Amino acid sequence: VLGLDPDPMALWPGARAPAAGSPGQRAAAAVAAHCRALIDAAGPACVAVKPQLARFEALGAPGWEALRAVAEHARDAGLLVIADGKRGDIDVTAGAYATALMGTLPTPFGGVEGLGVDMATVNPLMGSDAIVPFVQVARAANAAVLLLVRTSNPGAADVQDAELAAGGPLWERLARLVDSLGAGGAAEGAVQAGLADVGAVMGATQPEHLARARTLMPRAVFLLPGVGAQGGRVDRLAPAFAPGRAGALIAASRSIASAHRASGGDPAAAARSEAERLRELAWQVSGQR
Amino acid sequence: VLGLDPDPMALWPGARAPAAGSPGQRAAAAVAAHCRALIDAAGPACVAVKPQLARFEALGAPGWEALRAVAEHARDAGLLVIADGKRGDIDVTAGAYATALMGTLPTPFGGVEGLGVDMATVNPLMGSDAIVPFVQVARAANAAVLLLVRTSNPGAADVQDAELAAGGPLWERLARLVDSLGAGGAAEGAVQAGLADVGAVMGATQPEHLARARTLMPRAVFLLPGVGAQGGRVDRLAPAFAPGRAGALIAASRSIASAHRASGGDPAAAARSEAERLRELAWQVSGQR
Helix, strand or coil, X not given: CEEECCCHHHXXXXXXXXXXXXXXXXXXXXXXXXXXXXXXXXXXXXXXXXXXXHHXXXXXXXXXXXXXXXXXXXXXXXXXXXXXXXXXCCHHHHHXXXXXXXXXXXXXXXXXXXXXXXXXXXXXXXXHHHHHHHHHHHHHCCCEEEEEEECCCCCHHHHCCCEECCCCEHHHHHHHHHXXXXXXXXXXXXXXXXXXXXXXXXXXXXXXXXXXXXXXXXXXXXXXXXXXXXXXXXXXXXXHHCCCHHHEEECECHHHHCHHHHHCCCHHHHHHHHHHHHHHHHHHHHCCC | CEEECCCHHHCCCCCCCXXXXXXXXXXXXXXXXXXXXXXXXXXXXXXXXXXXXXXXXXXXXXHHHHHHHHHHHHHHCCCEEEEEXXXXXXXXXXXHHHHHXXXXXXXXXXXXXXCCCCEEEECCCCCHHHHHHHHHHHHHCCCEEEEEEECCCCCHHHHCCCEECCCCEHHHHHHHHHHHHCHHHCCCCCCCCCCCCEXXXXXXXXXXXXXXXXXXXXXXXXXXXXXXXXXXXXXXXXXXXXXCXXXXXXXXXXXXXXXXXXXXXXXXXXHHHHHHHHHHHHHHHHCCC
């Protein structure tokens, strides 16, 4: 999975902006051009893109438009789109977030199309009644939801690793939520028979948790971020692929987009080469299950 | 606190849209008009507005513009703005979310101004290293962060009430994060001496937790949502005001915007009347500490 995490101060040299417009409009155009070039270069070695919504939001309304354009470019290139927004809220608010990403909002002036993504990351802190609206909207759109279970950052230990009185860390309780909420999704729309439409974000930086996570969530797609810049190693991710090669998605962002800083040369060529290298590693490890 | 949670299918009759434009543009204009009218009617009885970001996001780029216009209208009316987005992510991504709300993003084309809000709600599931970037951006902007601690929905029990092996529910651990991260914020910018710049979202539907929450977070501003439609009662919130009248913010959304459905008459008059009634109750209960 090609992570799209564009810093406007570190775009590829070819990512040009129009000469006129507000700073937000010009930066959003440059960010969109950068992401399109990155998709063109590394996309053929990937199955999906994962835009980091924060980066687009920081550009205001033009950023939201750029996100829509980038998602469309990725779809045209045959890639799935995973909106990494880690949204989470209750009730109608959760429904509105889900609609923005995977649905259509009814208004008196006609329906407002959401981004039309294939998967969206969701924060489960508020509990099942805050997650169900996301699952409902996703299911109606033949899309999927990926709940944060054990994230890749060191601070994840503060909360997700809290040991429960009932036994096991908190993230195992989140894993059980993933497993129970995904129950209805296996019939159709799953990328592979036996996979559910509620998956889990499991940081690649803690591969020691993957076998246990697989026991708790046998049918969930795992999104594995944290490879590369954060220190995760692809060759340790084999347990994630227990249900088959479609059972896990390995995501890398900076290590692909900034590959030229380590290797030198053209950014696009370096990105393609790094993406192909990671694909090869992923293919090997996914066959070792 | 006046919650802004506009459903495009349930706007006030006076909230008109332009005759031309895309459904998103027209609906966003109508939503902005509705919010402005609501602020004009109920704002004088309030200290802040709390836009629900999901509702604006579901309208795409025009929705983000509408959010900016509504925030500006509220500021012009002398109100604080609390962005209720419940964002949460790690590292540079957390920084980007915070910048979108409370900072300025540097780009080669000039700085892109964020929404300029005074407070933002943040989801702490990813731990302290995911919260610190929000606190840093907020502190630089003389703004504040409100962490979800115990939310108002029934499902909050699934995760936030999980009993820890070390004793106490998970939300108490989140409360301790609030208290420790807010330490540096009391010196200036606090609305009242002794209050910190990291606060807590404590659902008004569980007033039995407030006394314990105050013990754990003596200097935190509490945002108390869930009054009205969700069943929270103002007269049970006195413990939240232990540090003084600025120690807690009582939020209501649907009970104000939809007051005319219960009482009949003009939506603006009904909203003003309900906001004034809640202000009176809040004033009484905040003096009972």
